[in-house]
Amino acid sequence: MPRSVPASDPAPAPFRSIASLLIRRIVALALLCMLLLGGLQAVFEYQRGQKEFARAVHVIAENGVSLLSTALWDIETSAVQRQMQWLVSLPEVGHVRLRAATGPVFEAGKGGYDNIAPAVVLQIPSPRHSGGNSLGTLEIWANTSYFHTQIWTQTAAVVGGYLLITLLICLTAAGVLRRDLQRPLQQIARFAAELKPHNLSLPLTYVRPARGHQDEIDLLVQGFARLQEALRTHIEHLDQLVFERTQQLEELVTEVQELSRTDTLTGCLNRRAMDERLPIELQRSLRYGRDLSVMFADLDYFKRINDGFGHATGDVVLREMAQRYLANLRTPIDWVARYGGEEFIIVLPDCSLEAAVQLAQRLRLLTQSAPVHVAGRELHLTASFGVAQFDRGESAAQLLARADAALYRAKAAGRDRVCQDDFAGTGNTVPACRLTGAE
Numbered sequence: 001m002p003r004s005v006p007a008s009d010p011a012p013a014p015f016r017s018i019a020s021l022l023i024r025r026i027v028a029l030a031l032l033c034m035l036l037l038g039g040l041q042a043v044f045e046y047q048r049g050q051k052e053f054a055r056a057v058h059v060i061a062e063n064g065v066s067l068l069s070t071a072l073w074d075i076e077t078s079a080v081q082r083q084m085q086w087l088v089s090l091p092e093v094g095h096v097r098l099r100a101a102t103g104p105v106f107e108a109g110k111g112g113y114d115n116i117a118p119a120v121v122l123q124i125p126s127p128r129h130s131g132g133n134s135l136g137t138l139e140i141w142a143n144t145s146y147f148h149t150q151i152w153t154q155t156a157a158v159v160g161g162y163l164l165i166t167l168l169i170c171l172t173a174a175g176v177l178r179r180d181l182q183r184p185l186q187q188i189a190r191f192a193a194e195l196k197p198h199n200l201s202l203p204l205t206y207v208r209p210a211r212g213h214q215d216e217i218d219l220l221v222q223g224f225a226r227l228q229e230a231l232r233t234h235i236e237h238l239d240q241l242v243f244e245r246t247q248q249l250e251e252l253v254t255e256v257q258e259l260s261r262t263d264t265l266t267g268c269l270n271r272r273a274m275d276e277r278l279p280i281e282l283q284r285s286l287r288y289g290r291d292l293s294v295m296f297a298d299l300d301y302f303k304r305i306n307d308g309f310g311h312a313t314g315d316v317v318l319r320e321m322a323q324r325y326l327a328n329l330r331t332p333i334d335w336v337a338r339y340g341g342e343e344f345i346i347v348l349p350d351c352s353l354e355a356a357v358q359l360a361q362r363l364r365l366l367t368q369s370a371p372v373h374v375a376g377r378e379l380h381l382t383a384s385f386g387v388a389q390f391d392r393g394e395s396a397a398q399l400l401a402r403a404d405a406a407l408y409r410a411k412a413a414g415r416d417r418v419c420q421d422d423f424a425g426t427g428n429t430v431p432a433c434r435l436t437g438a439e
């Protein structure tokens with residue numbers, strides 16, 4: 001069943017190498033096989049050994065019978081005992097008993113003889129008359145401890161051989177698994193652990209003996225190399241995409257900022273932008289000790305244009321006047337903001353009151369002398385101007401209030417005029433102004 005691996009395992013299971021696991025399993029399996037085969041072989045050897053041993057004891061007994069037959073016939077007790085000793089000296093023989101037909105019983109043995117039934121019982125025939133009376137009975141007990149020693153020695157040799165072969169197989173399998181599986185997998189695992197998004201060019205170096213074929217490890221390494229390349233390309237593509245999007249976003253932000261600061265009808269700065277920018281201009285003027293003047297420009301009887309020719313015509317007039325004023329200023333030093341309705345404020349950094357009044361006169365004449373053409377109509381306009389110079393210590397609002405008051409006075413004096421505020425810094429609060437313009 002496929003197993004999904006969680007992205008971050010809170011308690012990872014202990015690490016166990018695949019190769020070590022395989023080696024352990026192979027060793028266990030080989031030992032089990034060895035024990036089964038060795039056990040079967042031991043049983044087989046035991047049975048075979050038992051038969052061979054019994055046959056050997058029988059052969060010994062038959063040889064002993066022919067020798068003892070002569071000795072008994074000659075009634076040579078010493079010869080009988082010698083033969084008995086010889087029989088006992090054979091390793092396969094544990095105990096020998098000779099019951100002579102005449103009565104005596106001869107015994108010889110190695111000790112530790114158990115009184116169970118003998119392995120071989122043979123009648124001793126007469127050496128002269130075949131088929132005659134028996135001279136006695138020969139009973140031979142096998143030397144079981146010798147038999148067991150023999151069997152165990154053979155079994156140990158067989159099992160030892162199996163063990164040796166098993167160990168050799170296990171060692172060879174372990175060496176192959178270590179070389180062909182464990183080491184390359186460890187190298188790949190180390191490489192994968194060190195792989196980071198900012199370090200994708202890290203080369204996968206793994207050492208394997210030269211082979212004329214590829215295997216799963218080679219395919220894994222090739223897969224990693226392809227994945228690395230694909231990730232690198234993908235990240236580069238993403239970086240490029242992020243860069244482009246950031247640029248687009250910055251352009252959009254700039255555009256939005258521009259729009260939020262621009263009067264959509266005339267293209268001048270709007271009131272909000274003016275509120276931000278004027279205090280900065282005043283600070284700069286103070287820092288560098290330079291003059292700064294502002295002027296209010298207000299079209300006269302503009303309501304009549306709207307009422308007489310429609311609001312759209314009024315819009316065209318406002319746009320046209322804004323363009324004219326802008327065209328006659330020192331852009332980008334001077335700047336214009338639409339203060340409201342048909343009223344503009346023109347800020348003139350580094351400009352004295354006299355120069356500002358001269359400019360206002362020029363703009364007044366420009367308004368008056370060049371009619372605006374809208375839908376085949378020729379509209380003659382005039383404008384009034386209120387001019388004031390920035391006085392150290394006053395705020396932007398105070399400066400604007402003085403210029404506005406001057407404009408008010410220009411309007412009150414009959415319009416199409418320039419009124420300058422001459423009371424900056426004098427402490428004189430008498431509302432008065434010097435008027436210039438059409439008389």
Ligand SMILES: Nc1nc2c(ncn2[C@@H]2O[C@H](COP(=O)(O)OP(=O)(O)OP(=O)(O)O)[C@@H](O)[C@H]2O)c(=O)[nH]1
Nearest residue numbers: 298299300301302303304306311312314315341342
């Ligand atoms: N077409 C147009 N008219 C506007 C806009 N903003 C304000 N107005 C109009 O401008 C006119 C201003 O009228 P008033 O304040 O009486 O001023 P005025 O008629 O110019 O008279 P004075 O300033 O006293 O000479 C009003 O009719 C407003 O509707 C605008 O964006 N477009």
